[in-house]
Amino acid sequence: MRVITEVSERVVETPSTVTLRFRYTPPAGPGQFVMIWIPGDDELPMSLSYTGEPKGVTIKAMGTTSRNALSMPAGTLVGIRGPYGNRFDLSPRRILVVGGGSGTAVLAPAAEAAVRGGSRVVAALGATTAPELLFVGRMKAISESVEVSTDDGSLGHHGFVTDLSQRLLAQQPFDAVWTCGPEIMMRKVISAAKERGVPVFCSMERQMKCAMGMCDACALGPYHVCTDGPVFPADRLMAIPEFGHTKRDSSGRRVPL
Amino acid sequence: MRVITEVSERVVETPSTVTLRFRYTPPAGPGQFVMIWIPGDDELPMSLSYTGEPKGVTIKAMGTTSRNALSMPAGTLVGIRGPYGNRFDLSPRRILVVGGGSGTAVLAPAAEAAVRGGSRVVAALGATTAPELLFVGRMKAISESVEVSTDDGSLGHHGFVTDLSQRLLAQQPFDAVWTCGPEIMMRKVISAAKERGVPVFCSMERQMKCAMGMCDACALGPYHVCTDGPVFPADRLMAIPEFGHTKRDSSGRRVPL
Amino acid sequence: MPVADLRTTVAGLTFRNPLWLASGIWGESGNSLKGAWEAGAGGVVTKSIGSDPRMGYPNPTIETYEKWGMLNAMGLPNPGIDEYPQEIAIARAAGAAVIGSIFGADADEFAHLASKMAATGVLALELNLSCPHAKGLGSEIGQDPDQVREVVSAVKRAVQIPVIAKITPNHYDVASLAQAAESAGADAISAINTVRALAIDVQLRRPVLANGLGGLSGPAIKPVGLACVWQIYDRVNIPIIGVGGIESADDVIEYVLAGARAVELGTAVAFRGIGIFSGLAKELSQRLDSLKVHRLEELVGAAHSPVTPE
Amino acid sequence: MPVADLRTTVAGLTFRNPLWLASGIWGESGNSLKGAWEAGAGGVVTKSIGSDPRMGYPNPTIETYEKWGMLNAMGLPNPGIDEYPQEIAIARAAGAAVIGSIFGADADEFAHLASKMAATGVLALELNLSCPHAKGLGSEIGQDPDQVREVVSAVKRAVQIPVIAKITPNHYDVASLAQAAESAGADAISAINTVRALAIDVQLRRPVLANGLGGLSGPAIKPVGLACVWQIYDRVNIPIIGVGGIESADDVIEYVLAGARAVELGTAVAFRGIGIFSGLAKELSQRLDSLKVHRLEELVGAAHSPVTPE
Numbered sequence A, B: 001m002r003v004i005t006e007v008s009e010r011v012v013e014t015p016s017t018v019t020l021r022f023r024y025t026p027p028a029g030p031g032q033f034v035m036i037w038i039p040g041d042d043e044l045p046m047s048l049s050y051t052g053e054p055k056g057v058t059i060k061a062m063g064t065t066s067r068n069a070l071s072m073p074a075g076t077l078v079g080i081r082g083p084y085g086n087r088f089d090l091s092p093r094r095i096l097v098v099g100g101g102s103g104t105a106v107l108a109p110a111a112e113a114a115v116r117g118g119s120r121v122v123a124a125l126g127a128t129t130a131p132e133l134l135f136v137g138r139m140k141a142i143s144e145s146v147e148v149s150t151d152d153g154s155l156g157h158h159g160f161v162t163d164l165s166q167r168l169l170a171q172q173p174f175d176a177v178w179t180c181g182p183e184i185m186m187r188k189v190i191s192a193a194k195e196r197g198v199p200v201f202c203s204m205e206r207q208m209k210c211a212m213g214m215c216d217a218c219a220l221g222p223y224h225v226c227t228d229g230p231v232f233p234a235d236r237l238m239a240i241p242e243f244g245h246t247k248r249d250s251s252g253r254r255v256p257l
Numbered sequence C, D: 001m002p003v004a005d006l007r008t009t010v011a012g013l014t015f016r017n018p019l020w021l022a023s024g025i026w027g028e029s030g031n032s033l034k035g036a037w038e039a040g041a042g043g044v045v046t047k048s049i050g051s052d053p054r055m056g057y058p059n060p061t062i063e064t065y066e067k068w069g070m071l072n073a074m075g076l077p078n079p080g081i082d083e084y085p086q087e088i089a090i091a092r093a094a095g096a097a098v099i100g101s102i103f104g105a106d107a108d109e110f111a112h113l114a115s116k117m118a119a120t121g122v123l124a125l126e127l128n129l130s131c132p133h134a135k136g137l138g139s140e141i142g143q144d145p146d147q148v149r150e151v152v153s154a155v156k157r158a159v160q161i162p163v164i165a166k167i168t169p170n171h172y173d174v175a176s177l178a179q180a181a182e183s184a185g186a187d188a189i190s191a192i193n194t195v196r197a198l199a200i201d202v203q204l205r206r207p208v209l210a211n212g213l214g215g216l217s218g219p220a221i222k223p224v225g226l227a228c229v230w231q232i233y234d235r236v237n238i239p240i241i242g243v244g245g246i247e248s249a250d251d252v253i254e255y256v257l258a259g260a261r262a263v264e265l266g267t268a269v270a271f272r273g274i275g276i277f278s279g280l281a282k283e284l285s286q287r288l289d290s291l292k293v294h295r296l297e298e299l300v301g302a303a304h305s306p307v308t309p310e
């Protein structure tokens, strides 16, 4: 059920992030992910940053495999299986999108789909430094407004994207917040939204192997991120002690995030 | 793919022949056969003598298993798989049916289907003795005429059914002859029909195991009776030296018929 | 309302139904064991646990064949026996009937793990003598009757709780392995683990799984598992737990007729979802009702002496 | 127009394509061997022939699982070596590349059969050391490296033509069996025969096959056959013929990448019809063209040393 397909296009998005596009026809929705096999290397879960044809994933260099992926030329053969997992619920009318780092990869196609469906989107995007801001143009093209933050102050708000989301939540009414980024960041987004009674949906990451709800690698409290997620309503996450604190490594051992 | 089903009805047709009816829903046509498993005993190929629901087979006591089948009460569980094999071509308009012994079992449903389709049927049925004549009433209900023969002269023509078919072929025009019975009988039917240029279709029997064109048990010249037959045009059969002379036993050895 | 009694007794332990979660599925974390229990499993077998944390093989670790087969080489990832008691505690707190699975390189390691696992309060142990793709572990030990005897003896000396030996199908005479386990005091046999298998990608000209060889599971191996249980039943007196390709009530009954007192479900959880436990329990009761069988246990091994209708 | 060259050389014999008819399928009668050859098979292996006529087991002899698996216990029916030359003569008269399969109870019987079979003019012999359901025959001999060595040695002394040893998958270390055959002078290995398996009817509470145990074939065992060929390729130098679950061009290429120089098709003939030979030959050429491979033989064993993209 793996499909071997050629990377048809390669777009360098930031110094540490690249988008790979490829033909892979099974229908997919925003929030879902694929398992991408880099032959001779590893197979990684990657959210679809483009859910239509050609589909795409946007990879940030973290470890060996993702770093190798960064320099992978168009024409390389990769294996794709999926899509797996659930989708963002596109029904909210006013959506605040809060993306930390490469987290914006999964939020951008969701925001686009929501806007196509008649929703209005406001975005707050953060990164360590200006060149690392992801999909700012793409979000601007569809959002009512896009605010950015950088840890080093090189562009936009000098500080965390959570500062932006807190301010936006105070200024405007929203039906939902969508967020993806470090868990500590998402926890902050959640508590700010909770004060206003706005529901938050987080796209989560955990170690993945089977992606089919079998091997338990992606266990997160009572859930499997691969089949129950990756998109979770915040109240479910807040009920899990490990959220924001620990994950499991490849052995299943609990390790600090 | 075997279906276990109950013998819903049991009809003694002749002193040595019984019809077993059972529910088995896959669609079937006249000429086709099923493999019927008598649990604890053997599994035998049997032509469908009733192709609609409830389906039926008409079994003549030959050896151990078929003899056991004769005394099998309604309610017994049997295993059915199939239907297998090809069907009689129902397009000829004037059909002569020549049945020898239990061979009529497969001809009766075919004749009924042909008549439903607007064809006209004349039947010649033979048996060793009057009580062994099979489906005479059933054939009379749909045929223009039915003639019978018995080896012992106890009913109808005293002699072979081939005498009847020869006479009928001389008297009337036919588009096709359908026959099932001992091969020596079918060879005679074929040569009489050939003189008149009437095509003959024979329903053949050979040892069967898989019924799927794999095990070679039913090899007959270049054909497999289970998948290329059981209905064969006579010209194919006449080209096979073994037709009417030898068959293969369970080991695949050639033995006289 | 289905009425047939699904309870089953294995090695003196009674389970509310015969449908256990197989080792390696949902069994790495306590919450998942709990989840499988709450979803209706009659017993839950943990992931096979070793002495030290083990990352397992890199991905790809699985390949699927439509809905009839799955190939995996996880490489026995597990957090190690010292981290694991906290997971068992979560499952036990929920009331789950937990069977602890362990794997090791020799009798000493098995015995050592067995004591530690028993100390967590699991009801029984399952010895993984049958992983087809881990060098020096699993079936490399489990294929040799002498080593099976040694391991089981050592474990039996180390613990009081029932010990289940899980047997490999990759052997000419699986029943000899089960006999070896029985002679060493095993309380039950489970069979089978996966069947050694491989997939190659034609375009990339390389094995699909990072480890190369893996193990086949799912419906494709049901006939193989049945043959193993059948052969074992003829040669041992201890109870058998059937594993391999089970996903319907008839599959369960087939295993029971072959000689199993309980069964384990693995791949079906991936192909059909965790809801399979409650769905199957209901389906099984209904099927037994329609077959006019009051207690599943009446059928254990019944196909070995079939009654032929007159 | 597909152009890739499908010819393959095994033990010095060149075959027009690598798609052979497997033993036990269409191979009891000369006309069927001829038919398979005329349908496009690259070689045709006869039904396994013994010393005396053998009726085989009563029906039911087969059970199927949708289109992914088949279970059989034919019981090695065959007309016996003395009746069989007339069948081979028919196939040879049609120009078929015939490989004669034989089975026996010991080295002497194998050697005796081998001489008689060789005298019929077959190109090569295949020794069935691997039937999973015949008492005292097949895999009861073939599971023991020493007996494999004895049988192969005896046959090699008796005949001049190439000898192929057909290996059972029901073993912990299939490559050791292949090595035993090689050390005794076998010219090639074929793998695999069917996998020991069983089906039980739930309503009748009895095994479906008259013999009880049978052998699983078809797509379900393709991953198992691939693993065997893979392991054998790593340990022997003689050519390998892959068997088990092949029905598509990619299946063939998978086996070739694992190490096979030719393949045999069995169950696919039942599930897809005899037209599979010509269809598959065409599909295979086209697939090789699309993979830019000129000769199938270039791919033999290639997955053992995969080239990783930069």
Ligand SMILES: Cc1cc2nc3c(=O)[nH]c(=O)nc-3n(C[C@H](O)[C@H](O)[C@H](O)COP(=O)(O)OP(=O)(O)OC[C@H]3O[C@@H](n4cnc5c(N)ncnc54)[C@H](O)[C@@H]3O)c2cc1C
Pocket: A033, A042, A044, A045, A046, A047, A048, A057, A058, A059, A060, A061, A062, A063, A064, A065, A066, A067, A102, A105, A106, A204, A205, A206, A207, A208, A230
């Ligand atoms: C459902 C899902 C969707 C994902 N979508 C994307 C995506 O769209 N884009 C993307 O770039 N990545 C995504 N990831 C993460 C990705 O799968 C890998 O975990 C990441 O690329 C690192 O892989 P690696 O093998 O290169 O790093 P490894 O060698 O495994 O790790 C290298 C370093 O990176 C750190 N690291 C690894 N994974 C993460 C992580 N998830 N978060 C933070 N730090 C990490 C490790 O702590 C380690 O220090 C997703 C993960 C999941 C589960």
Ligand SMILES: Cc1cc2nc3c(=O)[nH]c(=O)nc-3n(C[C@H](O)[C@H](O)[C@H](O)COP(=O)(O)OP(=O)(O)OC[C@H]3O[C@@H](n4cnc5c(N)ncnc54)[C@H](O)[C@@H]3O)c2cc1C
Pocket: B033, B042, B044, B045, B046, B047, B048, B057, B058, B059, B060, B061, B062, B063, B064, B065, B066, B067, B102, B105, B106, B204, B205, B206, B207, B208, B230
């Ligand atoms: C496609 C097909 C359709 C068939 N349809 C019917 C049917 O509708 N009704 C029916 O009664 N039988 C039919 N048969 C024949 C049937 O399958 C068995 O062969 C027959 O019932 C004998 O089985 P047994 O096991 O009882 O006899 P066995 O114990 O195998 O043989 C007992 C004796 O019967 C003789 N005998 C066996 N088979 C035949 C045969 N086919 N013709 C003549 N003599 C035979 C043997 O030579 C032997 O002397 C069909 C066979 C085929 C291949």
Ligand SMILES: Cc1cc2nc3c(=O)[nH]c(=O)nc-3n(C[C@H](O)[C@H](O)[C@H](O)COP(=O)(O)O)c2cc1C
Pocket: A214, A215, C022, C023, C024, C025, C047, C048, C070, C072, C074, C076, C101, C128, C131, C166, C192, C193, C194, C216, C217, C218, C219, C221, C243, C244, C245, C246, C264, C265, C266, C267, C268
């Ligand atoms: C992903 C996966 C992981 C497994 N891990 C283990 C394991 O750790 N220990 C073990 O004894 N068996 C393990 N198995 C084997 C299963 O417990 C079971 O024996 C096998 O899968 C056959 O059952 P099934 O067809 O229902 O899956 C694993 C199987 C799968 C599919």
Ligand SMILES: Cc1cc2nc3c(=O)[nH]c(=O)nc-3n(C[C@H](O)[C@H](O)[C@H](O)COP(=O)(O)O)c2cc1C
Pocket: B214, B215, D022, D023, D024, D025, D047, D048, D070, D072, D074, D076, D101, D128, D131, D166, D192, D193, D194, D216, D217, D218, D219, D221, D243, D244, D245, D246, D264, D265, D266, D267, D268
């Ligand atoms: C009905 C049937 C009969 C068989 N008879 C033989 C036989 O006589 N000798 C033999 O070596 N293998 C025999 N086999 C095994 C096949 O040759 C082959 O090894 C096996 O079926 C796997 O290939 P497949 O999946 O393509 O069928 C038989 C298989 C089937 C299905």
Ligand code: FES
Pocket: A207, A208, A209, A210, A211, A212, A213, A214, A215, A216, A217, A218, A219, A224, A225, A226, A227
């Ligand atoms: S990745 Fe295996 S259960 Fe989620």
Ligand code: FES
Pocket: B207, B208, B209, B210, B211, B212, B213, B214, B215, B216, B217, B218, B219, B224, B225, B226, B227
């Ligand atoms: S019965 Fe097996 S080929 Fe016809």
